[in-house]
Amino acid sequence: MTEMKLSYAKNSEVAGVADKNTTVWTKKDLLGLEYLSKEEIELILDDAESFKEVLARPLRKVPTLRGKTIVNLFYEPSTRTRISFELAAKRLSADVINIVKEGSSIQKGETLIDTGRNLEALKADIIVVRHNCSGAAMMLSRALNISVVNAGDGWHEHPTQALLDIFTLREKLKNIRGINVSIIGDIAHSRVARSNIWGLTKLGASVTVCAPKELIPSGIEKMKVKVTDSIDEAIKDADAINVLRMQFERDEAEAFPSKIEYFRTFGVTEERLKKAKKNIIVMHPGPINRGVEMAAEVADGANSVILEQVTNGIAIRMAVLYLVAHAKKGKLV
Amino acid sequence: MREKAKLLDKDGIKNAVIRISHEIIEKNKDTENLVIIGIRNRGEYLAHRIAESIENIVKSRIPVGILDITLYRDDLTEVAEQPVLKETIISFDITGKRLVLVDDVLFTGRTIRCAMDQLIDFGRPRVIQLAVLIDRGHRELPIKADYVGKNVPTSLNEVIEVKLAEVDDRDEVIICEK
Numbered sequence: 001m002t003e004m005k006l007s008y009a010k011n012s013e014v015a016g017v018a019d020k021n022t023t024v025w026t027k028k029d030l031l032g033l034e035y036l037s038k039e040e041i042e043l044i045l046d047d048a049e050s051f052k053e054v055l056a057r058p059l060r061k062v063p064t065l066r067g068k069t070i071v072n073l074f075y076e077p078s079t080r081t082r083i084s085f086e087l088a089a090k091r092l093s094a095d096v097i098n099i100v101k102e103g104s105s106i107q108k109g110e111t112l113i114d115t116g117r118n119l120e121a122l123k124a125d126i127i128v129v130r131h132n133c134s135g136a137a138m139m140l141s142r143a144l145n146i147s148v149v150n151a152g153d154g155w156h157e158h159p160t161q162a163l164l165d166i167f168t169l170r171e172k173l174k175n176i177r178g179i180n181v182s183i184i185g186d187i188a189h190s191r192v193a194r195s196n197i198w199g200l201t202k203l204g205a206s207v208t209v210c211a212p213k214e215l216i217p218s219g220i221e222k223m224k225v226k227v228t229d230s231i232d233e234a235i236k237d238a239d240a241i242n243v244l245r246m247q248f249e250r251d252e253a254e255a256f257p258s259k260i261e262y263f264r265t266f267g268v269t270e271e272r273l274k275k276a277k278k279n280i281i282v283m284h285p286g287p288i289n290r291g292v293e294m295a296a297e298v299a300d301g302a303n304s305v306i307l308e309q310v311t312n313g314i315a316i317r318m319a320v321l322y323l324v325a326h327a328k329k330g331k332l333v
Numbered sequence: 334m335r336e337k338a339k340l341l342d343k344d345g346i347k348n349a350v351i352r353i354s355h356e357i358i359e360k361n362k363d364t365e366n367l368v369i370i371g372i373r374n375r376g377e378y379l380a381h382r383i384a385e386s387i388e389n390i391v392k393s394r395i396p397v398g399i400l401d402i403t404l405y406r407d408d409l410t411e412v413a414e415q416p417v418l419k420e421t422i423i424s425f426d427i428t429g430k431r432l433v434l435v436d437d438v439l440f441t442g443r444t445i446r447c448a449m450d451q452l453i454d455f456g457r458p459r460v461i462q463l464a465v466l467i468d469r470g471h472r473e474l475p476i477k478a479d480y481v482g483k484n485v486p487t488s489l490n491e492v493i494e495v496k497l498a499e500v501d502d503r504d505e506v507i508i509c510e511k
Contacts, residue, residue, distance in 0.1 A: 024415050046418070053420040054404070059454045062404040322418075326409055 185244030
């Protein structure tokens, strides 16, 4: 091993001039943006830029994670996130196994930790987990020595979604510091909102959340965000808006009696965007309810970056898998 | 690290680049299809210098690309330092081209192995040749340079430091003892 190190003590690296981030990644897991430093977030974004270049090559594949096994363990339905993680893993030459709740031992009552330990015994290297309980990814990571990546846990965090949102913003606006981002929609039930707030505020953006009063969680001001229940107010000074899916299936408070009613009060329409900055960026994590939180013309309009977000998601997930797989050992989370 | 000797100064590097450029032209009469690709970090700057020097002689544009080999390394989990990931920039098709790969120092040959694996994923060049500023020996793979600025016999506890004005404060090559 010493010899291997020697072989690569490349002369150019000894002198080491790096114009990019030189932060060293030490975490075996990615559980949420709350637990990352500004520098670690920027490292993921910088690496994702390099991986985006890989996706533009004639052969969109690199041998970096050859021989590694990545398990997508999904307790909740997901199309975009699961396919995105699967593609990211395959572009890195890893082997991928998908486990969904239906048709697995999860239905026979096996606990999350038991499933995780079995996957570890089967020599998996990384588990990507989506679960309906907040904290599930952290619980799993503490029980295992292998890497755990949170693909969404309850109402807690969805770090890779926020990272791809921020990556898309950085691509468009060059800088995150000082920009105004409004997150509009069901904040109370949204892990996407929570991860975005952590990430954006750490990078110095000013964040406003906008929702019906019933869907604003108490204590949200502690996260250093402005709160409003006026959509016009949220749009007015924003450089970007991130419009969340109205999750009627989770709206126990029945804050809104109907979709039409929601669209009238909170829907993002072309009419409302007329009062916005001309180049306002319109984002949505998907899946979109057209005519509920956003008009179809806005989703397909010139300001929308919704499909670019999807493409960027692969680059972000490649960066995350690459970093947790090569975490510098010694200091674990 | 203690500096032992200066191997090349500014003029020494300049002359090596000019000589390598002439040798490349001599060996590849068909400079129409010539492309030059430098390996990050310092191979990139040498590639640009060699391309410029060839352009001055043949009076035509020579495409230059930059290769970051990080994702193709065979020792990613074992390296002492976490490498900084950067972009590969090759904005032309390398298939059918006479490709000269450029790096600052040829040592074990593992970097060149990574670079060739990666290039072959980008296309099928007619030929790949290798140009290095310094060949310090100690190969661990059957790889040989076609163009060498200076051959330097070294021991394993020595380090070659290449400094180039584009990223360092000056042009020079020194040998140090660890």
